[in-house]
Amino acid sequence: MYTFIKLGGSVITDKRGEEAADLPVIRQLAAELAVARQRRPEVRVILGHGSGSFGHVAATRYGVHRGRAAGVEPFGLAMTAGAALRLNRIVVEALLDAGLPAMAFQPSATLWAEGGQIASWATDHIEHALEEGLLPVIHGDVAFDHQQGTAIISTELLLAHLALSSNVVPNRIILVGEDAVYTADPRRDPEATRIPVISADNLATVLHGASGSHGVDVTGGMRSKLELMWRLVTTCPGLEVQLIGPTPGNLAAAVSGSPLESGTIIRAYAPR
Ligand SMILES: Nc1ncnc2c1ncn2[C@@H]1O[C@H](COP(=O)(O)OP(=O)(O)OP(=O)(O)O)[C@@H](O)[C@H]1O
Numbered sequence: 001m002y003t004f005i006k007l008g009g010s011v012i013t014d015k016r017g018e019e020a021a022d023l024p025v026i027r028q029l030a031a032e033l034a035v036a037r038q039r040r041p042e043v044r045v046i047l048g049h050g051s052g053s054f055g056h057v058a059a060t061r062y063g064v065h066r067g068r069a070a071g072v073e074p075f076g077l078a079m080t081a082g083a084a085l086r087l088n089r090i091v092v093e094a095l096l097d098a099g100l101p102a103m104a105f106q107p108s109a110t111l112w113a114e115g116g117q118i119a120s121w122a123t124d125h126i127e128h129a130l131e132e133g134l135l136p137v138i139h140g141d142v143a144f145d146h147q148q149g150t151a152i153i154s155t156e157l158l159l160a161h162l163a164l165s166s167n168v169v170p171n172r173i174i175l176v177g178e179d180a181v182y183t184a185d186p187r188r189d190p191e192a193t194r195i196p197v198i199s200a201d202n203l204a205t206v207l208h209g210a211s212g213s214h215g216v217d218v219t220g221g222m223r224s225k226l227e228l229m230w231r232l233v234t235t236c237p238g239l240e241v242q243l244i245g246p247t248p249g250n251l252a253a254a255v256s257g258s259p260l261e262s263g264t265i266i267r268a269y270a271p272r
């Protein structure tokens, strides 16, 4: 069984800036992952990261997510791919510096989209990388799209595709981003309170209080993230999704399976 992790663009960059990577946070998260891997070497991880103020700013500028309708030029597509890759390089170098065998797999090189969704993605190299003991690193990316010409594929869509359509079946997905899901957007509503567990009982209310991102974002923010993660936990038996913030110690604890007093867990089935 595998653990999928997404380092959210909202924590590894400043989403209100442009190409503003948060190096101290990236290094801290890389170090925590290294600690967790030493503690629990049997936990096999695929690491994804969002694009934050790199890809989202470029995609918005050139309209890549809207495809032909926005008259995307090759240069705009290439600039957006370049921005996503610049952040990817920063993340992978930090992981290598922390002693992790991180290797990047650029999704757009082997993926086709259709109407903004993944139509096909050749993931056999990623699966083989895991067998070789590597830490495969993927990232939200641009894509060629059969229907709309170009698209943006979020990290969550990539992780969902791996979970549903590859040989790599996760039992946990850890999303490092907002420190929890709240009853309303915590950046807008100071009265918002943390929701510790999302299940069938409160899903509708939770979705009602979830909205977009505080920064430039073309992949939907919290609401679309939750909808997709709910689809996954209801399709993959035993899968749990955990949303945590970047507070030091959280990622190491979550990967090691230690209980956390913070964050939100999404589960469709009662815990065993
Ligand atoms: N109910 C809610 N609870 C928590 N956060 C919420 C809620 N509703 C909206 N948000 C917003 O969701 C955003 C987090 O989603 P966002 O897509 O920006 O994260 P990310 O995955 O880290 O980014 P990226 O797509 O760049 O990787 C924050 O801006 C937060 O304010």
Ligand SMILES: C=C(C)CCOP(=O)(O)O
Residues within 6 Å of the ligand: 009, 049, 050, 051, 052, 055, 056, 057, 059, 080, 084, 139, 140, 141, 142, 152, 153, 154, 155, 156, 218, 219
């Ligand atoms: C904007 C680009 C290039 C990718 C978006 O991926 P995400 O940050 O995971 O939503």
